[in-house]
Amino acid sequence: MVSKLSITLLAVAALTTTARAQDKTSDVIARGEYLARAGDCTACHTAPEGRLFAGGRAMPTPFGTIYTSNITPDPEAGIGKWTADDFYRTMHSGRFPDGGLIYPAMPFASYTKVTRADSDAIFAYLRSIAPVNQKNKPHELRFPYDNRQLILGWRTLFFSEGEFKPDPSKSAEWNRGAYLVEGLGHCGMCHSPINALGGTSQSDAFKGGLIPMQNWYAPSLTSNREAGLGDWSIKDITDLLQTGVSARGVVYGPMAEVVHNSLQYLNDADTKAMAVYLKGIAEGSSPPPASTVLPNTESSLLISLGKTVYDKNCASCHGTQGEGRPPHWPPLANNQSIEMQSAVNPIRMVLNGGYPPGTEGNPMPYGMPPFAGLLSDNEVAAVVSYIRTAWGNRGSPVSAREANELRSAPLN
Amino acid sequence: MFARDAAIAAALVILAAFDGAAAQTANQPPDTMSARVEACTPCHGNKGEGTSDVYFPRLAGKPSGYLYNQLLAFRSGRRKYPPMNYLLEFLPDPYLEAMAEYFAGEHPPLPQPAPSEVSKDVMAQGELLVTGGDAGRNIPACVSCHGPGLTGMQPGIPGLLGLRAAYISAQLGAWRYGTRTAKSPDCMQVVAGHLTEADVTAVAAWLAARPATDNPAPVPKGTYALPFGCGSQPN
Numbered sequence: 217m218v219s220k221l222s223i224t225l226l227a228v229a230a231l232t233t234t235a236r237a238q239d240k241t242s243d244v245i246a247r248g249e250y251l252a253r254a255g256d257c258t259a260c261h262t263a264p265e266g267r268l269f270a271g272g273r274a275m276p277t278p279f280g281t282i283y284t285s286n287i288t289p290d291p292e293a294g295i296g297k298w299t300a301d302d303f304y305r306t307m308h309s310g311r312f313p314d315g316g317l318i319y320p321a322m323p324f325a326s327y328t329k330v331t332r333a334d335s336d337a338i339f340a341y342l343r344s345i346a347p348v349n350q351k352n353k354p355h356e357l358r359f360p361y362d363n364r365q366l367i368l369g370w371r372t373l374f375f376s377e378g379e380f381k382p383d384p385s386k387s388a389e390w391n392r393g394a395y396l397v398e399g400l401g402h403c404g405m406c407h408s409p410i411n412a413l414g415g416t417s418q419s420d421a422f423k424g425g426l427i428p429m430q431n432w433y434a435p436s437l438t439s440n441r442e443a444g445l446g447d448w449s450i451k452d453i454t455d456l457l458q459t460g461v462s463a464r465g466v467v468y469g470p471m472a473e474v475v476h477n478s479l480q481y482l483n484d485a486d487t488k489a490m491a492v493y494l495k496g497i498a499e500g501s502s503p504p505p506a507s508t509v510l511p512n513t514e515s516s517l518l519i520s521l522g523k524t525v526y527d528k529n530c531a532s533c534h535g536t537q538g539e540g541r542p543p544h545w546p547p548l549a550n551n552q553s554i555e556m557q558s559a560v561n562p563i564r565m566v567l568n569g570g571y572p573p574g575t576e577g578n579p580m581p582y583g584m585p586p587f588a589g590l591l592s593d594n595e596v597a598a599v600v601s602y603i604r605t606a607w608g609n610r611g612s613p614v615s616a617r618e619a620n621e622l623r624s625a626p627l628n
Numbered sequence: 629m630f631a632r633d634a635a636i637a638a639a640l641v642i643l644a645a646f647d648g649a650a651a652q653t654a655n656q657p658p659d660t661m662s663a664r665v666e667a668c669t670p671c672h673g674n675k676g677e678g679t680s681d682v683y684f685p686r687l688a689g690k691p692s693g694y695l696y697n698q699l700l701a702f703r704s705g706r707r708k709y710p711p712m713n714y715l716l717e718f719l720p721d722p723y724l725e726a727m728a729e730y731f732a733g734e735h736p737p738l739p740q741p742a743p744s745e746v747s748k749d750v751m752a753q754g755e756l757l758v759t760g761g762d763a764g765r766n767i768p769a770c771v772s773c774h775g776p777g778l779t780g781m782q783p784g785i786p787g788l789l790g791l792r793a794a795y796i797s798a799q800l801g802a803w804r805y806g807t808r809t810a811k812s813p814d815c816m817q818v819v820a821g822h823l824t825e826a827d828v829t830a831v832a833a834w835l836a837a838r839p840a841t842d843n844p845a846p847v848p849k850g851t852y853a854l855p856f857g858c859g860s861q862p863n
Contacts, residue, residue, distance in 0.1 A: 265704045476718040533657070533666075544657050568711065569667050573718035580723050582657055583667025586711055589681065590670055627710035 241340070248341025251334050254486070255327070255400035256478035260284045270294075270348035275321055276429045280357030282321050290347035303339040304332055309377055317367040319355070320374070326402035329380035329395065386496075393493025396486060401478075406434035406470060422497060426560065431625040432469040433558040438499050442556040445491070446498030453491035458482070459577030461543035465551055468570040468584075469561070476573035515601075515613050522602025525595050529587065530603075538607045544582040549607035559614040562600050563622045566591070593620040661730040667715060668727075677736040682792040686739075691846045692725075692732035693783025697810070697860055699724040707808060738790045738840035746833040750826075754834025757827060767822045770831065772855045773815070778838060780846035784861040789844050793836035800828045811859030818856075 252258070261284050263273040270293075271286040288294040295303070302313035310324035311317060318324060330338075360366065380399055382391040397403050407422050424436030435442035445453050448464055456462035460475045467475050479487070527536070530548075534540050538549030548554050554562050569586035572578065587596070596619035604611030657663050662674075668687075673679050676687035687695060701707035703716040703724065716724070744751065756762070758778075761769035770788065774780055780787035788796070802808035803820035810816060823831070854861065 265706060472718045541655050541657050568714060569670075571667060571715055571719055574720040574723050579720060580664055580726065581719075582664050583715065585667045585670045586715070587670065588711075627714035 244337050244340045245344045246341075248337035248339070248344075250481070250483075251338050251400060252341055253478055253481040254396060255330075255338070255402070256474060257287070257338075259473060259477045260322075261287050267348045267350065268345060269342065270350045272350060272353055277321060277357075278428050279361035280355065282319055282355045282357070283353035285352045286348060286350055287342055288345055288348045289343050290349050293349050293351050294347060295342065296347060298339075300336050300339050303342075304335040307335050307338075308379070310371070310375065317364045317371075319364075319367065320370055323402035323405050325375050326399055326404060328375075328377050329399035331379055334400070387492070389489045389492050390496055391493075392486065393489035393491070393496075396482075396490050397493055401490070403437065407437045424558075426558065427470060429626065430470055431560065431622065432564065433556075433560040434470070435553060435556055435558075435561075437494060438497055440498050440552070442552055444498035444552070445494045448495065450488065450491045450495065453494060454484070454487045455543065455577075457490060458487050459543075459575050460572040460581065461546075461578050463542040464547070465553055466543065466546045466572045468565060468572060472570070472573040475575060480573070480575040480577065518598045518601050518613055519605060521595065522598035522600070523606070525591065525599040526602050526606075529590070530599065538603065538609070543578075548603045549609060551609075554603055555609045555611040557612075559600060559604065559611065559618060560622065562603065563596065563614060563619050564625060566596050566600055567619070567622060568627060588623060593617075593623075661726060665727055665730060668731075671711075672731075673736075675734040675736045676731040677734075678739070678790065678792075682794040683798060685795050686790040687731040688734040688736050688790075689844055689846075690732060690786045691780055691782045691784060692728040694780070694786040694860065695728035695731055696725050697784060699728060701810070735845075738844055740840055741837045742792070744793070744833050744837050746829065750830045751834055751837070753827070754830035754832070757823075757831050758834055765822055767827075768819060768855050770835070773858065775847055775852070777841065777844075777847075778835070779841075779844050781851055781861070782846050782849045784858070785846070787844055787846055788835050789838055789841065791836060793832040796835055797828050797832035800832065804828070813857045813859050815856055815858040815860075 258269065260273055260275065261269045261271050263271065263284075266272055267288070269287045271284040273284045275282045275284060286294040289296040291297050298306075298313060305311060305313065306318065307324060307327040307330055309328070310320070310322070355362070380395045383394070386394075404421050406425070406427050408420050408425055422437040424434060424439070424442050426433050436444060438444050440446045452462045452464045456465065456467060457475065457479045459480070460467050460472060482490070533545040534548050538547060538551075540547035565584060567586065567588040569584040571583040572581040574581055591599070593616040597614050597616040600619065601613035603609065605613065668676070671679060671681065671684040672687050676689075678684060678686035678688075698707060699716060700721075702709065702712040703719065705713055746754075757767060758770040761767045761772065771778060773785055774788050775785070778788045799808060800820050800823060803816045804823060806817065808816075820828075
């Protein structure tokens with residue numbers, strides 16, 4: 217009798233342990249999925265209409281086209297034979313398990329900051345998805361960039377390996393934000409100037425830059441005259457990151473993709489941590505730049521034509537004083553992305569219009585109409601010059617040539 | 629007395645509530661689909677009636693299933709037109725469905741056809757292909773799928789009225805060359821593959837010359853049987 221009871225108890229205990237182990241595994245997988253979202257792995261490793269994480273998406277670079285790889289657990293075509301060690305080494309060191317060098321289109325210079333535990337969770341998640349037997353497509357890089365040994369030079373210049381080191385003088389929240397922004401978020405891949413070698417130097421981190429091949433300007437995250445968030449409230453920042461719209465501005469273009477695939481899935485605590493960090497790295501309010509002097513009559517003619525175009529086409533949504541109806545119709549007055557030194561984004565918005573991403577918090581966004589077919593180069597230049605200089609905005613006028621050049625900018 | 633006070637108080641509370649609601653929405657864009665699809669209007673017109681640009685199609689009144697399929701195809705890049713691909717890239721399915729339903733539900737009048745520049749012979753060839761097809765060359769009549777009145781059928785087959793010759797001919801050309809594709813079985817690709825360039829010109833000219841009708845609404849699903857399988861109109 218006693219022994220029967222103890223056997224039953226043992227069996228129950230064994231069942232409970234298995235259940236706990238399964239719980240733990242599914243917890244790790246769920247955490248891995250969350251972290252894979254934070255790293256926006258899908259943006260590159262899933263092709264349009266393709267299977268999840270089966271790769272094959274073409275990534276145009278100034279050096280040729282790179283095709284992303286299959287990271288499903290297929291043993292032949294994917295990473296089914298990898299161990300958690302292999303995966304960590306790839307993320308951390310930018311080398312394949314056989315030691316081969318990875319092109320820095322894969323943001324390992326950011327992923328190197330990811331902790332071992334987070335890397336293991338992402339790997340556990342990737343092991344849990346459906347394997348896809350789809351072979352990787354070879355890259356199409358021009359000579360001499362097809363020689364992977366060149367990556368060694370790039371690594372020497374631009375890669376410093378090492379996990380994220382918290383700054384003990386800052387709060388846990390700030391450090392969590394820094395870990396996400398600098399690591400998985402790989403924000404610096406776009407928001408830092410890219411030099412001719414396709415690298416970003418540490419001292420220029422988050423200082424903004426034109427995204428190669430896409431011709432969108434990724435504004436500085438440190439300068440309050442660009443996308444520096446020093447003057448923003450935490451709520452406006454978290455709104456922007458989570459829903460794509462905010463009282464201060466709206467995301468379009470490549471940043472819409474980031475919100476759509478990645479940031480909208482982050483929980484409130486992580487979003488707030490990123491906001492705290494981003495607000496923190498903004499430089500103290502910079503002195504206002506010398507106000508734009510309109511040097512000649514040509515400029516004032518441009519601005520006066522711009523006002524005519526604006527009142528006719530733009531004011532019904534953005535308001536006669538550029539006040540907009542935030543968050544859906546963004547304000548243009550005191551809007552950093554309108555005023556900043558590069559006029560690429562405002563010109564592109566006038567030409568191509570755009571929709572912010574559809575997110576859980578903003579599932580039916582309002583769109584900006586494209587005006588490429590309605591306005592001449594002169595009118596585009598005029599209206600952009602007007603919104604950059606009216607209502608106290610401190611941008612500079614733009615020329616018809618600049619407007620014309622962006623008509624041929626790639627749209628996707 | 630008490631009752632009157634209570635009534636006044638209630639009225640004030642209601643007024644206050646109204647005020648609050650007004651204050652909340654006063655500074656917001658109208659909560660309507662027409663405000664949400666303003667990005668579509670420079671090319672497709674305020675109600676989807678089309679614009680003076682002959683390459684931009686009328687959307688109004690087309691079956692919502694057809695419009696939704698096109699929005700999905702533009703979003704994924706299967707149907708290639710960069711300005712459309714760009715606009716739709718990050719919009720979720722239910723929103724695209726709502727957009728499709730919005731334009732399907734708009735019924736601005738059909739335009740009167742523009743005078744055609746093609747010869748009578750070409751016009752006659754167009755009419756022959758549209759209404760009777762050419763069995764010898766495996767070309768079905770357009771009307772066998774798009775309907776005797778060319779108004780399309782719910783939910784996936786578009787009407788062909790109110791389109792300009794340039795647009796129709798560009799689309800048939802894209803089907804012929806395989807740059808426009810749809811879900812398998814891709815019936816339009818097969819049909820267009822049997823057309824010559826002269827056929828395309830003739831069909832486009834005759835379709836664009838159809839006079840406006842009062843009721844261009846697509847007929848209900850199952851009104852007639854399709855001559856072959858169509859991925860966009862599953863049975």
